[in-house]
Amino acid sequence: MAYVAIADRDHHLHDPTTFIEKYVWSQDHKVIAIQYGSVAIFVGLIALVLSLMMRLQIGFPGTFTFITPYKYYEFVTMHGMIMVIYLLTALFLGGFGNYLIPLMCGARDMVFPYMNMLSFWVYLVSVIVLLSSFFVPGGPTGAGWTLYPPQTVLEGTPGSQWGIVLMLASLAIFIVAFTMGGLNYVTTVLQARCRGMTLMRMPLSVWGIFVATILGLLAFPALLVAAIMMLLDRLIGTSFFMPALLSLGEQSGHEGGSPILFQHLFWFFGHPEVYIVALPAFGIVSDLLSTHARKNIFGYRMMVWAIIAIGALSFVVWAHHMYVSGMNPYFGFFFATTTLIIAVPTAIKVYNWVLTLWRGDLQMNIPNLFAIGFIFTFVHGGLTGLFLGNVTVDLPLSDTYFVIGHFHMVMGVSPVMVLFGAIYHWFPKLTGKMPNEILGRLHFWMTFLGTYAIYLPMHYLGILGMPRRYYAYGQTDFIPGSAHAVNEAITIAAIVVATAQVVFLINVFYSLWKGKPAGSNPWRATTLEWQTPQTPPVHGNWGPKLPVVYRWAYDYSVPGEKDDFIPQNEPPKGHHSLG
């Protein structure tokens, strides 16, 4: 019950005793975070392999005969959907949200632990349903991750028999899981902060996760509505989205639905989804940069307001994904304007990250490398977004490799850089061991340089006019031979980046086994999770007494102080501790 989350206690209340209670049907937010994280990384690796298959086909067309056009489109679709929903959303909110919110807010757990546990298991069901589509007749859907009707449902599209049904069912199940988790995250932040933890003393990681969760709770219903209506179109012949048309020479049973309606619903979810992924990354990277630059975050209040402003604006930009679908020109103008306005709070954040680093005592350890790497990739991805946000520039660039380069830089590589930085940063708290430095650096440089080698050339391919979603290009006049050579190089870089992820996995397991003991606060950080009595924190997090917070989360290098950091729960001089 809710009171468990924030009560002081002098005995172990409802602590799990059996293996099953502790590690399987666990209601402990930290175990649930690890469960979420493990499943998300597992499906993420599957999506990574799928992307390699795609790249092998594009780089060396005709060489790998097992990659048929049919399979190619299945790989494209599953790669996209898994990465966006089942990896990034699940890992940031289900993984880091679960781990960090109670620890950073000074709570013992989430306010509804049972529902939190259910959230993970329902998420697992959604993943199983999704992956089962690889084994049904016709395979998974190959309609592209946007699942646009009418082709998604029509014969001839891969997976139009069962694949699409399982995909839509899986998404609906995922949304149920997310809602259960999301209710917990929001309510815990609002209700279970320890004494002294005002909203404006919360670390930016919590702010990012908090606002992203609100976005998710309001935006995922759009995907649910779209999924339910498309399921009905597919299964019982309604015509919400399916127009009257001829399919394979025969009249389809549909009577004139609106495919554009699906696009509106999908992108009303789809664009906030970008920020559902990005806002936690913004928050976490702020904490990483501040901690490892030994400086307070520059412009904390502006950072909070920027997170809120970005969250609000993200609901009024969706149709910039639909410029080529045809719309009233005034709408195009409106959505281009809102899209450019959202760049303002985003730019504020970028400036503040750079100014946080300015004249800082930079500790160039692995988390900081990834955090600084994020600033580079995000600025690149963000700037190309300005091109695509303008209607007139978007039209020729739409559906080219420029778009692939843009969105992978801004919402693929950038959040993943933060994810890795965060994993390295909190690995010592999670396991009590330090990650291996050499393997970590190798992982960073291979990933950072490798992803640039993949995505930067794609912008040039896009400007050449090379269309995306093609299985093979053949001999086409407007695509010069050099473009094919670039594609080969991109594929080789992709293989290098994929190999780097093996280095990461080796590092995780090796450090778990032989890592140096971390101690309770190896990064000398101020936030509450580093002040737990035990490392890794035990069930209930805080021992008999909850922490009391006396200051904000960014007291680094305060002039006149002995240490270059002051934990949030350290009383000011002359005060007695209330904890």
Add this chain to the structure above:
Amino acid sequence: MLPAMLIAMLTAITVWWLLIQQLKEKPWTKQGVVPTSQETIWTSAPKVGLWVFLAVVSSLFGLFASAYMMRLHDAHGSLKSWQPLDEPSLLWINTVILVLASGAMQIARTRADRDDFDGLRRYFTGAGVLTVAFLVGQVLAWVQLNAAGAYGPGNPAYAFFILLTATHGLHMVGGLVVLGRTASRVWRGVAKLNVVGRSRIRQSVQLCTLYWHWLLLVWLGLFALLLST
């Protein structure tokens, strides 16, 4: 997308208003102040959780309504398959039943607040029975429409009618599950419960009441939407 945008905007304004109270703080200038009291917070967590859930539910129905209106707009334009329904008059009776259920829930709540647990039992049960009657009535409305025979899944007006009423009904069923759990605790005997047990029952009844009122509002909105076409 207008209703959805409206809901998003309303939520944003509410969140803004709540946050503005606290976001003026300059955290780097203040140290040592302990402004929150942990003893008072936890009791309202389930209530906050429910409000957040109601925001999700509203977003869901708002988006359904947006889809309905956009599809209807298309029907007036290029897509002609929309054939307006002749809604069964039974829906009016169902609406009255749901209003009564909501009213019964409100009286149950006031009885619980007064520690009148006999009254609570009576009105709580009444609200449950009326809600079941509403759901049965909705199914009968489907049967009536079906018997009319003129509508198939290809008519979006008919498909939307079934979809919206079914989604609303499912939310009511979810509410009935919670109501059933609370009712079973009430029936097992409130006299044996201590102060904390009683206050929990009171809170459950409060939350059920809020949920019922909210779903009544949602239904009134949906009903108006269905009738307007």
